[in-house]
Amino acid sequence: MIILEDVHYSYDGVYTALRGISLQVDDGERFAVIGANGAGKTTMIKHMNGLLRPQKGRVILDGQDTKFMSVAEIAREVGLVFQNPDHQLFLDSVKKEVEFGLRNIGFTESEAEQRRQKTLASLGLEGFAERSPFTLSGGERKRVALASVLSTEPRFLALDEPTIGQDAHQKNQLAQMLAEMNKRGRTVVVVTHDIEFVIENFPRTVAMADGQIIADGSTSMVLSNDEVIERCALAPPQMTLAARALRNVFPEVGQRLTLLSELEETIIGILGGA
Amino acid sequence: MALIEFADFSFKYLGADSLALKRIKLTIDEGEYVVITGPSGCGKTTFCRAINALVPQFHRGYVAGNVYTDGKNTRENEVATFASVAGLVFQNPENQLVTLDVEKEIAFGPENLGVAPNEIRRRVEELIELLDLEELREKHPHEMSGGEQQRVAIAATLALKPKVLVADEPTSNLDPQSAEAILKIIAHLNKRGMAVVLVEHRLDLVAKDASRIILMNKGRIVADGNPREILAMDLCEEIGVGVPKATQVYKRLRTRGVELGTVPLTGVELAELVQEATSR
Ligand SMILES: Nc1ncnc2c1ncn2[C@@H]1O[C@H](COP(=O)(O)OP(=O)(O)O)[C@@H](O)[C@H]1O
Ligand SMILES: Nc1ncnc2c1ncn2[C@@H]1O[C@H](COP(=O)(O)OP(=O)(O)O)[C@@H](O)[C@H]1O
Ligand SMILES: [Mg+2]
Ligand SMILES: [Mg+2]
Numbered sequence: 001m002i003i004l005e006d007v008h009y010s011y012d013g014v015y016t017a018l019r020g021i022s023l024q025v026d027d028g029e030r031f032a033v034i035g036a037n038g039a040g041k042t043t044m045i046k047h048m049n050g051l052l053r054p055q056k057g058r059v060i061l062d063g064q065d066t067k068f069m070s071v072a073e074i075a076r077e078v079g080l081v082f083q084n085p086d087h088q089l090f091l092d093s094v095k096k097e098v099e100f101g102l103r104n105i106g107f108t109e110s111e112a113e114q115r116r117q118k119t120l121a122s123l124g125l126e127g128f129a130e131r132s133p134f135t136l137s138g139g140e141r142k143r144v145a146l147a148s149v150l151s152t153e154p155r156f157l158a159l160d161e162p163t164i165g166q167d168a169h170q171k172n173q174l175a176q177m178l179a180e181m182n183k184r185g186r187t188v189v190v191v192t193h194d195i196e197f198v199i200e201n202f203p204r205t206v207a208m209a210d211g212q213i214i215a216d217g218s219t220s221m222v223l224s225n226d227e228v229i230e231r232c233a234l235a236p237p238q239m240t241l242a243a244r245a246l247r248n249v250f251p252e253v254g255q256r257l258t259l260l261s262e263l264e265e266t267i268i269g270i271l272g273g274a
Numbered sequence: 275m276a277l278i279e280f281a282d283f284s285f286k287y288l289g290a291d292s293l294a295l296k297r298i299k300l301t302i303d304e305g306e307y308v309v310i311t312g313p314s315g316c317g318k319t320t321f322c323r324a325i326n327a328l329v330p331q332f333h334r335g336y337v338a339g340n341v342y343t344d345g346k347n348t349r350e351n352e353v354a355t356f357a358s359v360a361g362l363v364f365q366n367p368e369n370q371l372v373t374l375d376v377e378k379e380i381a382f383g384p385e386n387l388g389v390a391p392n393e394i395r396r397r398v399e400e401l402i403e404l405l406d407l408e409e410l411r412e413k414h415p416h417e418m419s420g421g422e423q424q425r426v427a428i429a430a431t432l433a434l435k436p437k438v439l440v441a442d443e444p445t446s447n448l449d450p451q452s453a454e455a456i457l458k459i460i461a462h463l464n465k466r467g468m469a470v471v472l473v474e475h476r477l478d479l480v481a482k483d484a485s486r487i488i489l490m491n492k493g494r495i496v497a498d499g500n501p502r503e504i505l506a507m508d509l510c511e512e513i514g515v516g517v518p519k520a521t522q523v524y525k526r527l528r529t530r531g532v533e534l535g536t537v538p539l540t541g542v543e544l545a546e547l548v549q550e551a552t553s554r
Contacts, residue, residue, distance in 0.1 A: 035449075036449045036451070036452070037419040037447075037449045037452055038420075083447075086369075132289075135287060135289065135290065136315075137314060137315045137319055138314075138319065138365055138443070139314025139315060140315050143314075161447070164365075164446045164447060165314055165365065165446055165475070166475070167313045167314050167475050167514045167515065167516065168514050168516040168517075169313060169513075169514025170313070170314060193448070193449050193450055195450070196519075232449070233449040233450060233451035233452060234449070234450050234451070235450035235451060235453075235454055237519065237541075238478055238518060238519045238520050238540060238541035239519050239541060240541070241540065241541035241542055241545075242519075242520060242523070242541030242542065242544045242545050243541075244541075245541065245542045245544075245545030246545045246548060246549075249545075249549050260519060260522060260523060263523055264523055264526050264527060267523065267532070267548050268527070268530065268532065270548060270552060271532060271551055271552065
């Protein structure tokens, strides 16, 4: 379990990027963190693996105050994938990049190789092992950064905007991998602007604005809060806009349609069956 | 003369084992709004780089065929020639900003091209107005949000008065409202006559602005045409393109025998089509 307790953080001593964050992350859950650019999402998630340390407040990992733990100790439990892969990748081949972390936590050479192959395949990166990360496309680089952390399968996975530059198919692949790991008991925290990705994959959502948590609860509850929509700079999903426009003409259309299949059935209903 | 012409152009990066672009043949005319989409790694960024000669002059490799941008062969003219024809905007604005304030950032490009100081002043003021940057004049880039940085990066690109804006996933680091604001600006620039080539995965956001969608897969162009026609094709799902939700509903209804006539691109269009269908 990770507990953030009244965490404050400022980069420059003038602007306070986190202003009293309190959050409990239970073992085995998965949730999304949303918020406008600059809300403090990256700053918060970096506190979870000890990359940043609270200037006020505490971060508690499995009952232990992380003040007394090294980054390496925390990182063994909490794996973080950076928003910008350029800040994470530093070796000259994809293979080395992914095996580095695995060897580091004690996997043998052959185990590391096996895990590396499996993870690269699940992320659609077969055949990339010998490539230099610097010659990859943006989306491929992002997936290598994901692979280097996902392959180690730490107890806590913290992913900062993992869907950037990914197409629909790759997003599904990633969602599936995260769901499998979650089923095996891993805890998954994802920062994202992709509301459909959130709705489809995460039961809990934490909304941030101006360095604070403004809502925390079930995804459907958090996303139906108008203040959240406004302050997190969200755009209503097209499905919501469709439902709203339909409701103006057909009052029988329900208040909260989010799923594609629901909208489909509603339209069939309006048109008097197929 | 076409603004951009790919004449059977192929490219393989040095050290890569397959072609990043395979026999690309197409033309893009002035005033078009072209969205390029396709799976990650299919060659979209390489396509953008080929428009302004970064491929093959900066990123080297094996080349066949030619690209003509504004009539000039990208293999035979210096990269600098193309800076004032095709303005490139990238995914990560923080990697693109070079100076410490907005005015200097906008002036940087034209200064390097030796544009007269009076003219530079004029462009700076015009762009600050057009992109709504007044409040950012005094700010350093790292004090700006991602959306603000991207507006500054676009202004800096436009300062060179390009004929075409080439934007490679310009909103993928932005929150939805900042992304919409950037896309509105791009649509506005297009209405004022600037050609746009935009790489984007989230077609929900851009299909309605585009005059044309080009689908790429494995270095090839696999479909090219009107957004409604292209998005109605099953090929989109096959190669993993994010078809707008409203279009997906249309397709699902179609398989159940409900034909809405036109292909909707937005939720509101979908609702209108349903309403029309009931009053028939
Ligand atoms: N390295 C840094 N130096 C100074 N300020 C920073 C730095 N990184 C982030 N900030 C500021 O801290 C605030 C929160 O940033 P961040 O956590 O990156 O937000 P988010 O991830 O939600 O977009 C923003 O105002 C940002 O400008
Ligand atoms: N500098 C480079 N060196 C070698 N291969 C590259 C380089 N840049 C991109 N590639 C390869 O070229 C292909 C197309 O990449 P890119 O145009 O960036 O794709 P996209 O933008 O569609 O994601 C990919 O397979 C990628 O790995
Ligand atoms: Mg961030
Ligand atoms: Mg790209």
